[in-house]
Amino acid sequence: MNETPRPGVFLDRDGVLIENVSTYVRRWDEVEIYPYSVESLRRLKEAGLPVFVITNQSIVGRGGIDFATIDSLHQKIMEAVDPHHAVVKSYLCPHAPEENCDCRKPQPGSLFRAAKEFNIDLDRSFMVGDAVSDVLAARAAGVKPLIVKSGRGLAQIQKMELGLAEVTENLETAVSLILAQLPHLKNGLDELA
Numbered sequence: 001m002n003e004t005p006r007p008g009v010f011l012d013r014d015g016v017l018i019e020n021v022s023t024y025v026r027r028w029d030e031v032e033i034y035p036y037s038v039e040s041l042r043r044l045k046e047a048g049l050p051v052f053v054i055t056n057q058s059i060v061g062r063g064g065i066d067f068a069t070i071d072s073l074h075q076k077i078m079e080a081v082d083p084h085h086a087v088v089k090s091y092l093c094p095h096a097p098e099e100n101c102d103c104r105k106p107q108p109g110s111l112f113r114a115a116k117e118f119n120i121d122l123d124r125s126f127m128v129g130d131a132v133s134d135v136l137a138a139r140a141a142g143v144k145p146l147i148v149k150s151g152r153g154l155a156q157i158q159k160m161e162l163g164l165a166e167v168t169e170n171l172e173t174a175v176s177l178i179l180a181q182l183p184h185l186k187n188g189l190d191e192l193a
């Protein structure tokens, strides 16, 4: 069977789903979930769009905290933010910049990996982030980038080349833009069901 690839939505975590912490989110009491995150993920799920979280956690590679701790904190965050299980898989990059991995954004390695694992059509997919590195990773993978003003967004947008990504308020407005641009999606998904 040769299934048609389907579009997906890639999300950065810190600054998109939860408040960004400049020294990295290390403990549960530092986690601040944005008020619209649960509902935004639910809407993507309802639309039949598979969601992937792509997050740089170089605090691990820098030796600040071990991977198991960051990973279990991430699971706890996702349980709280995604009770409807919209997120198919999370890709955490634990590497420090000098490790030159292909999964640390702006490298697009995790997007390509998700596309391969879950048969995602990158050309019809979206990425929502609050940083230029998210935008560049999306563009390198052929995914349409949306940059939000939450988290580091406002400061990052000032540094960004004009027109590199569509600017929107936050995840809630980003999801509305995505759903508006995929009106044909439902039928396509029914075919695949």
Ligand SMILES: [Zn+2]
Binding pocket: 093, 094, 095, 101, 102, 103, 104
């Ligand atoms: Zn990496």
